[in-house]
Amino acid sequence: MELPFSESFKIKMVEPIRKSTREERAAWIKAARYNLFNLRSDQVFIDLLTDSGTGAMSDRQWAAMMLGDESYAGASSYYNLKNAIKNIIGFDYFLPTHQGRAAENVLFSALVKEGDVVPGNTHFDTTKGHIEFRKAQAIDCTIDEAFNTTLDHPFKGNLDLNKLENVLQSHPQENIPMIIVTVTCNSSGGQPVSMKNMREVYKLAKSYGIRVLFDSARFAENAYFIKMREEGYGDKSIKEIVKEMYSYADGMTMSSKKDAIVNMGGFIALREEKLFKKASQFNIIYEGFVTYGGMSGRDMNALAQGLDEGTEFDYLDTRIKQVAYLGNKLKEFGIPVQEPFGGHAIFVDAKRFLPHLPKEEFIAQTLAVELYKEAGIRGVEIGTLLADRDPSTRENRYPALELLRLAIPRRVYTNNHMDVIAVALKNVYDRRSEISTGYRIVNEAPLMRHFTVELTPALKETV
Numbered sequence: 001m002e003l004p005f006s007e008s009f010k011i012k013m014v015e016p017i018r019k020s021t022r023e024e025r026a027a028w029i030k031a032a033r034y035n036l037f038n039l040r041s042d043q044v045f046i047d048l049l050t051d052s053g054t055g056a057m058s059d060r061q062w063a064a065m066m067l068g069d070e071s072y073a074g075a076s077s078y079y080n081l082k083n084a085i086k087n088i089i090g091f092d093y094f095l096p097t098h099q100g101r102a103a104e105n106v107l108f109s110a111l112v113k114e115g116d117v118v119p120g121n122t123h124f125d126t127t128k129g130h131i132e133f134r135k136a137q138a139i140d141c142t143i144d145e146a147f148n149t150t151l152d153h154p155f156k157g158n159l160d161l162n163k164l165e166n167v168l169q170s171h172p173q174e175n176i177p178m179i180i181v182t183v184t185c186n187s188s189g190g191q192p193v194s195m196k197n198m199r200e201v202y203k204l205a206k207s208y209g210i211r212v213l214f215d216s217a218r219f220a221e222n223a224y225f226i227k228m229r230e231e232g233y234g235d236k237s238i239k240e241i242v243k244e245m246y247s248y249a250d251g252m253t254m255s256s257k258k259d260a261i262v263n264m265g266g267f268i269a270l271r272e273e274k275l276f277k278k279a280s281q282f283n284i285i286y287e288g289f290v291t292y293g294g295m296s297g298r299d300m301n302a303l304a305q306g307l308d309e310g311t312e313f314d315y316l317d318t319r320i321k322q323v324a325y326l327g328n329k330l331k332e333f334g335i336p337v338q339e340p341f342g343g344h345a346i347f348v349d350a351k352r353f354l355p356h357l358p359k360e361e362f363i364a365q366t367l368a369v370e371l372y373k374e375a376g377i378r379g380v381e382i383g384t385l386l387a388d389r390d391p392s393t394r395e396n397r398y399p400a401l402e403l404l405r406l407a408i409p410r411r412v413y414t415n416n417h418m419d420v421i422a423v424a425l426k427n428v429y430d431r432r433s434e435i436s437t438g439y440r441i442v443n444e445a446p447l448m449r450h451f452t453v454e455l456t457p458a459l460k461e462t463v
């Protein structure tokens with residue numbers, strides 16, 4: 001008999017989590033103004049808000065922490081990280097930052113000006129925020145297939161080369177500071193970009209003299225999908241695939257809180273010395289001296305180790321199979337989920353789950369609240385709240401997809417937890433016709449409203 005699949009690690013340290021009653025949760029979520037970001041973590045049983053900074057570090061990462069060098073300038077930890085980036089990614093120049101959006105802030109300060117356009121595959125919200133904050137425009141060039149949750153396509157993160165070329169043709173070169181390729185594409189469901197697409201985007205970009213940057217939060221998961229799905233890559237190691245991926249980029253920003261399995265950290269890595277020097281000035285103003293950015297030495301050491309572990313096949317196989325395990329359970333229950341499953345999360349199609357709710361009532365947020373009330377599970381809305389308002393008209397932007405994201409932290413939960421999540425969602429699905437109201441906004445911030453928005457039921461209170 002073939003041995004069943006099991007995790008590529010064993011557990012050395014645990015953290016207790018606490019269950020609650022439905023009545024407690026109903027009161028807590030009401031007090032939190034139906035915004036799951038406002039809950040205390042001890043009011044949550046299984047936390048799927050994000051896979052960012054929530055992973056479990058390995059014994060080797062903790063050991064590396066002890067060897068951290070906290071020198072202000074020229075710390076050995078900086079050189080450890082510089083070597084890891086050179087060896088794994090291949091870029092010569094790098095700047096540490098405290099997280100991914102800080103890397104965007106620093107690099108875009110050097111690159112983006114008012115009136116610019118930045119094409120890419122569904123930019124992540126902080127990326128878009130940093131572009132729009134500078135009065136530039138992020139243009140989505142993702143393939144149309146990405147917006148059909150039932151369509152089976154191996155690389156739904158791909159850029160549509162025609163859409164991209166239209167942007168490159170219709171704007172002067174000096175107004176296109178870069179093309180951003182997000183690997184994997186978080187906002188369209190943790191979907192990967194194929195190597196072929198990366199190669200073609202790079203070729204097209206070069207023919208217009210435009211630089212390509214990778215938003216690299218989940219680059220290793222992208223490499224895993226290339227190995228598993230793209231012809232010619234099955235026998236290559238993840239590290240070989242990663243090297244080839246970055247041969248089609250001029251630079252990158254990275255939130256290290258995902259695929260490098262650290263709790264905090266980020267960086268910029270570049271091929272061009274000139275841009276590195278320009279960005280260094282902004283790093284010093286915003287983050288810290290160029291050899292530590294926003295990071296302590298111990299954190300840079302853990303990150304260097306995490307980059308190595310995060311690009312090992314066995315780790316990625318465990319990780320991505322756990323996400324697929326949850327996805328398959330939900331499918332068995334008939335719950336509409338995005339397919340194929342993404343790398344870091346399962347995305348529930350809220351419009352198909354609650355077809356009777358109007359889009360003005362924040363359908364995916366309604367589902368997120370219901371799942372929390374059901375079992376203390378915290379997911380996150382990737383829908384109208386997140387899409388925010390159009391910066392010029394101030395009208396709500398209604399995205400093609402209303403999703404509830406169930407992001408799975410790395411090396412944290414077991415498959416028993418996945419079973420609980422699946423059954424909880426099935427229970428909500430079974431009573432979906434009783435969910436008669438969504439929510440309306442009571443208070444919202446002018447930018448990135450989803451973090452702090454306050455809501456109230458659109459019709460009447462439902463418990």
Ligand code: F0G
Pocket residue numbers: 049050051052099100101102124126127182186215216217218255256257265266
């Ligand atoms: N780019 C992508 C693709 C991301 O997913 C994120 C963060 C960032 C950039 C920003 O990085 O958080 O370190 O500042 N995504 C998190 C999430 C927050 O939950 O998906 P950061």
